[in-house]
Structures are given as C-alpha cells and as structure tokens.
Amino acid sequence: MSGFAGVDVGGGGIRARIESGGEIAYGEDSAPLPRTEGRVDLDRLAARIASVVGDAARVPGRLDGMAVGVTGLPGLVREPEALWRPLGERFGLGTLVVAGDMVTTHVGALGFRPGVVVAAGTGVITLGTDLDRVWNQSDGWGHLLGDHGGGAWIGAQGLQAALRAHDGRAGGSPALLEHLTARFGHPLDLVALVYESGSPAHHLASFAPSVADAARAGDPVARGIWTEAGRQLGQTAVAAASGLDPVFSWGGRVFEAADLLMEPFQGTVRDLLPQARFTPPGGTSADGALALARAAADGGVRPRHPYLYVYAASRSRSAAAAAPPPPRTR
Amino acid sequence: MSGFAGVDVGGGGIRARIESGGEIAYGEDSAPLPRTEGRVDLDRLAARIASVVGDAARVPGRLDGMAVGVTGLPGLVREPEALWRPLGERFGLGTLVVAGDMVTTHVGALGFRPGVVVAAGTGVITLGTDLDRVWNQSDGWGHLLGDHGGGAWIGAQGLQAALRAHDGRAGGSPALLEHLTARFGHPLDLVALVYESGSPAHHLASFAPSVADAARAGDPVARGIWTEAGRQLGQTAVAAASGLDPVFSWGGRVFEAADLLMEPFQGTVRDLLPQARFTPPGGTSADGALALARAAADGGVRPRHPYLYVYAASRSRSAAAAAPPPPRTR
Numbered sequence: 068m069s070g071f072a073g074v075d076v077g078g079g080g081i082r083a084r085i086e087s088g089g090e091i092a093y094g095e096d097s098a099p100l101p102r103t104e105g106r107v108d109l110d111r112l113a114a115r116i117a118s119v120v121g122d123a124a125r126v127p128g129r130l131d132g133m134a135v136g137v138t139g140l141p142g143l144v145r146e147p148e149a150l151w152r153p154l155g156e157r158f159g160l161g162t163l164v165v166a167g168d169m170v171t172t173h174v175g176a177l178g179f180r181p182g183v184v185v186a187a188g189t190g191v192i193t194l195g196t197d198l199d200r201v202w203n204q205s206d207g208w209g210h211l212l213g214d215h216g217g218g219a220w221i222g223a224q225g226l227q228a229a230l231r232a233h234d235g236r237a238g239g240s241p242a243l244l245e246h247l248t249a250r251f252g253h254p255l256d257l258v259a260l261v262y263e264s265g266s267p268a269h270h271l272a273s274f275a276p277s278v279a280d281a282a283r284a285g286d287p288v289a290r291g292i293w294t295e296a297g298r299q300l301g302q303t304a305v306a307a308a309s310g311l312d313p314v315f316s317w318g319g320r321v322f323e324a325a326d327l328l329m330e331p332f333q334g335t336v337r338d339l340l341p342q343a344r345f346t347p348p349g350g351t352s353a354d355g356a357l358a359l360a361r362a363a364a365d366g367g368v369r370p371r372h373p374y375l376y377v378y379a380a381s382r383s384r385s386a387a388a389a390a391p392p393p394p395r396t397r
Numbered sequence: 398m399s400g401f402a403g404v405d406v407g408g409g410g411i412r413a414r415i416e417s418g419g420e421i422a423y424g425e426d427s428a429p430l431p432r433t434e435g436r437v438d439l440d441r442l443a444a445r446i447a448s449v450v451g452d453a454a455r456v457p458g459r460l461d462g463m464a465v466g467v468t469g470l471p472g473l474v475r476e477p478e479a480l481w482r483p484l485g486e487r488f489g490l491g492t493l494v495v496a497g498d499m500v501t502t503h504v505g506a507l508g509f510r511p512g513v514v515v516a517a518g519t520g521v522i523t524l525g526t527d528l529d530r531v532w533n534q535s536d537g538w539g540h541l542l543g544d545h546g547g548g549a550w551i552g553a554q555g556l557q558a559a560l561r562a563h564d565g566r567a568g569g570s571p572a573l574l575e576h577l578t579a580r581f582g583h584p585l586d587l588v589a590l591v592y593e594s595g596s597p598a599h600h601l602a603s604f605a606p607s608v609a610d611a612a613r614a615g616d617p618v619a620r621g622i623w624t625e626a627g628r629q630l631g632q633t634a635v636a637a638a639s640g641l642d643p644v645f646s647w648g649g650r651v652f653e654a655a656d657l658l659m660e661p662f663q664g665t666v667r668d669l670l671p672q673a674r675f676t677p678p679g680g681t682s683a684d685g686a687l688a689l690a691r692a693a694a695d696g697g698v699r700p701r702h703p704y705l706y707v708y709a710a711s712r713s714r715s716a717a718a719a720a721p722p723p724p725r726t727r
Contacts, residue, residue: 105593141585143592205564208584211540211591211601212556226542234535235636237669254538255471261541262473263435271541306565339567 069131071364072120072158073357075171076100076112076137078189078219078268079320081119084353085130086361094123099266100138107137107144113153120158134164134360136171136352138190141373143209151378162363166375168352169194169207172318175355176348179362182314185304185332186352187321189272191217193300194374195307202374205307210268216299218272218321224292225278226271230254240288246277279324293327300328301335305343313343318352399461401694402450402488403687405501406430406442406467408519408549408598409650411449414683415460416691424453429596430468437467437474443483450488464494464690466501466682468520471703473539481708492693496705498682499524499537502648505685506678509692512644515634515662516682517651519602521547523630524704525637532704535637540598546629548602548651554622555608556601560584570618576607609654623657630658631665635673643673648682 070087080097096119101111116135133154137144147165154163172186173194181197191214192207210219225240229247232239233254250273251257261267281289304315315336322328336343350358362368363377370377400417410427426449431441446465463484467474477495484493502516503524511527521544522537540549555570559577562569563584580603581587591597611619634645645666652658666673680688692698693707700707 105589143588205566206560208557208560209588209592211553211597212588213560215557223541227538227545230536230538230543234633235639236535237632237636258473258539258542259435262539267541302567303564306567309565 069129071357071360072130072133073171073353073355073360074116074120074133074135075168075352075356076116076135077168077319077352078138078266079272081115082351082353083116083120083123084357085120085123086357087130092123094119099269102143102265105143107139109144109146109149110153112137113150116150116154117157129159131160132162132164132360132364133158133160134166134171134356134363136166136168136356136359138168138188138192140165140167147376148378155378155380161380162360163378164356164359164363164368164375165378166356166359167192167194167373169204170196170375171355171359172352173355174198174358175350175352176316176318177314177346178349178358180314181311182316182346183304183307183311184348185300185315185317185322186319187217187300187317188319189218189268190214191220191300191303191321193303193307195309195311197311198369198371201310202371203307203309203311204374206303210271214268215303216296216321217319218275219268220271220299221278221292221296221321222271222274224295225274225281225289226257228288228292238288240281240286242281242284242286243278243289246274246281250274250277275321279327282327290327293324294331296321297328297331298335301332301339304332304336305339308340313340314346315343316346316348318348399459401687401690402460402463403501403683403685403690404446404450404463404465405498405682405686406446406465407498407649407682408468408596409602411445412681412683413446413450413453414687415450415453416687422453424449429599432473432595435473437469439474439476439479440483442467443480446480446484447487459489461490462492462494462690462694463488463490464496464501464686464693466496466498466686466689468498468518468522470495470497477706478708485708485710491710492690493708494686494689494693494698494705495708496686496689497522497524497703499534500526500705501685501689502682503685504528504688505680505682506646506648507644507676508679508688510644511641512646512676513634513637513641514678515630515645515647515652516649517547517630517647518649519548519598520544521550521630521633521651523633523637525639525641527641528699528701531640532701533637533639533641534704536633540601544598545633546626546651547649548605549598550601550629551608551622551626551651552601552604554625555604555611555619556587558618558622568618570611570616572611572614572616573608573619576604576611580604580607605651609657612657620657623654624661626651627658627661628665631662631669634662634666635669638670643670644676645673646676646678648678
C-alpha cells in the first residue's frame, strides 16, 4: 500500500494531509520556521516534515509522491532540491514537488483553475496565475518590508497601539494594553521576547488573535487594524490580477476572522476592479499540496522557476537539470 | 595631564568627545550595535569604545572620568556595570557614568535644565525629566514595536513604498523604487540583506537619506513619510511632558532633515499643547555625555535606575551597591 502526502510549511508550523487507500490522515506541529542566518534551514525542515508525516495515523512505509508548499520561496529558500534526498529516501518517493506556499494555497483554493489567491498567515503572499503563462506575485516581502495585512502585521499594529497607550501617546488602545499585559507581562518582557528570539514574526503574529478578540469586544483601534488589514489585502490581490479573469479567492489563518476582514477585503477589491468575482476556497494549502502531489505523479505538473520545482526518482537528474539555478532573482 | 570623555553609542556607530587640557578631540566609528541574542554585547562594546576613545587625537593615557550614553538602555542592556571593569582599567577612570542615550541626548540638548528631548536616530526615545523627580519615557520600543518616526521607521516606510511600486500595489513610489534599485539591486537582494543580517534596523535606517532625497526632489509619497515621521515624533514628545514645564528640544541624525521634519513635528506638539516652547539643542548626545562625565567627577550626578548609573573607583562597591539590581523591569 502506498499513497500521497501534501505538506504546508508556514511561519507558525507544519500541516500535512496524507492520502492512502482512499483514507485521509492528518498531521501537524506548531513551531517557528527553522532558520539559519535568516534563510530557511532545509535540513531541519526536512527532519520536521519527515516526523510530522511519518507520525500521522495510518501512514504506509512508502509514499508515491509528496508536495511541500513552503513560505519564503522564493526569497529565503536556497536550493529547494535539498529537500529531495532526505524526504525521497525516507519515504521512497517517486516524485517530490517543492513550491512556494502561495502555489499550494492557490491550488487548494481554486483547484488548478486560473485566478488570484491571497495567502495570509504569519506573512502575506498573493499569486495570480493560470499555472501556465501568467505568474503574478504581489507582496511576500516579509514582516520588515511588507506582508501588509498578515498575522505578523496585525499583531505588530496591535502591540504598537498597546504601547502607545502605555506611553500615553495618541492612537493608543488601553484594551490592547490589557491583552498585552495578560499575554506577555510587562512591556520590557515583550521587548526581550521579540528581539532576543530568532523568530520575531512568529511572536508578533501570536498577538493577532488578541487583536481580533478586542475588535469583537468593540475596541475601535483594534477594529481599525482589521479594517486596514482587509484593505491592504485587497490592494495586494488586485495587483496580481493582470492578464487573468478577475476571480479571487483566499487562504491562511488570517481569513478565519472573516467577520472582521472579509468586508473591507472584498470592498477594496471591488472598488479597484468592479468586475471582480469571489470564490470561497475549496481547500487549504495542505489540500493544494496533496492535489499537486497526485498530479505530479501523473506527470501533470510543470516546473516553474522560482515558484515550483519537481523532482522524480527515475529521472531526478534530468528534472533537476531542467530547473534553472537556485533562485537568487526572479 | 588627564581629562574627560563623553561617548554616544547609537544604532549606527559610536561618537566620542574627549576634553583634555582645554582642548576637544573627536573620535567615531560606524558599525551596528554589537549584539548577542538580541541584547547589547557589552564586552564587544567596551572594546569598541576603548578603541575609538584611545585612538582619538591628543588623548592622555589616563582619564579622570567618562560617561557613555547607550541606545537600548533600559531594555536591551543587562548589567550596565559590565562596562566599568574594562573601561575603568584601560583609562584609569575615577568615575564612569552609564546612561541611556536619551539621558545624554537630553543633557546635550538642554544642559541639565528640565524639559522634554526627543532623540531620533536609528530608533526613537523621548525623555521628559528634571533629572530629579520626574522621569517620563515615551517610545523607545525598537523597530518592531515602536520607534515611530525614527531612521529605521522612515527607511522601512520608504522601502515598503518602493516594493508597493514594484508589485503594482496602491501607495507605491516609483521614485523610491529607483532609489532601492540603485542602493540594493534587485528587491530579493534587499530581502537577503535585511533578513539575513543580524542588524535589520541598521539596514532599514540606511535608506532614510534616500527617502529624504526623494522628498526634496518632490516625490509625494516620500514627503508624506517625512511629514508622518514629524507627526509621530510630536505625539511621542507630548506624551513625555507631564509634570514639566513644556520646553521641547531634540537630537539625533533624523533631525538633521529639519527642512522635512521640523514643521510637522512642532505643529503636532503645538496642536496638542498650545503653550509649548521649543529650544534648539545646545549640543549632541556626545556633548551631553561629556558634561555628565565632568559633573559626575564633582559628585553632581545622582544614579537613577534604570536610566542612569554611576561607578567610582574609590567607592565602586558602594556605588554599585547603591544601584538597584540589573534592569529587567522598570
């Protein structure tokens, strides 16, 4: 017996869907993206993926294929083929797809149909594609340079508003300061946590649910942060739509707060592109990865540098050779 | 012959003023703040201070006193007394003052008079004090949680506007994208630099002069960033004014762009506090440190945890004992 695995690697953890003998198994962990000098550490990542997939219930010893959607590709992932050897050997894979998480989120949401999909988890990346000629990326620049409207952005805005209240500056939110104190203690304990950890975006994003709680309880500053997040995500979506039918979908944990986000998101898209249509996502990034794993085994997935790479056991050299050099630029 | 040294340690380098025999000598270096796991690395910092001060022209072998104003105190500096042994031994110091850079900037600007001083370099920290009973701090939370209107904030806003233009998102600035490309190359090279270095704030702040150039050339997005920076700094200043005569001054490299910043800064302060008065700074943070070094030798500087510590050779134990434990909270 064998099967397929789809894996989503986000800033806050790994989620896997494994299909075998007509049944679906699930696995996940919760930890920051492993990094070495800022880049994604692919050796440690391969070990975590092997552990999450290998420990999932009813997983056969061998898998026909796997697809991994990983945040930070392109940009912070060098040599995605470094996942092939450890995962290929561990599971006896026939094929491995390594893609940016915006690709797996796209396939999960729209199931190989053309359109624009906004992926908003810890970070934000948007892909408008027909998986053929058109590949429009928007945002995805990380918590210091972009990712506007994502979990780390929302959390940072919330923490900044809390500290404004602490200082007595304009624009502060006493309600968010209460949340900060309950979660982190004194502000200087938060400072130590955020700056001394190697994963500030993860800690910033961990405050986004508190900003949602405060918004639902009526705090106007917190509501304003979510409204602005929706507006930012809408602007990012529209920027990725050129050359495509204006079909929009979404994925990622930030969109779980649809009550706070969906109206400003869709309103902003419609303001900029009146003919826009919205399609609720058919599945998650892990579902999309599972679909890519299946399709790649049938030879139905074409590599696309720097978004999507395919490695195969019987022709791993030629597939690797077909891919351009490691992504430094796009 | 002996003398005094005042040292300013900022996010972008060290500046020293040494007074000996009625003459003033200068020294400086340009490098990010040395860090270990996010905290300021005081051993490496002491070595850099010893090098900058020791190499300055006409420095005697021995100094009566020194004062060091360091960014990140309180918050990212643990055990400020760790500077005492290496610097005390190297220069045969009688007294050493270690203070937050907002204290040295305050003394440099207002010369021991009460008031509010905004220090805006890579980061932003504002101190309203009479150096006696009133010690109001505002902002100083670092580039992820605050420092609104500082060099890293301005640079980050500029880079984000450049990347918006790159993506075709709303709010982008093609002029800033040209500056980005000229300075950093392709956006993915910037991503690598900012996330893979240990000093993101330093790299973000390095773009602030480009944002100033674009603003002066008429780019409306860049002008808006500087106007908002001034507004933020004004709000931060007013929050530190309670219990004091409303006298305001400033320091730090961001204020060198007075043509872009001063009007929105002073306008915001006046809107919130119509009786505000403004006093151009009498000197820099290094000048303030030099004044503190002299005053401490006369016994005229009182320690104030967690802003200001005094160590003395003849009574170093009692002075250290008079200071509370290392700052974890304030």
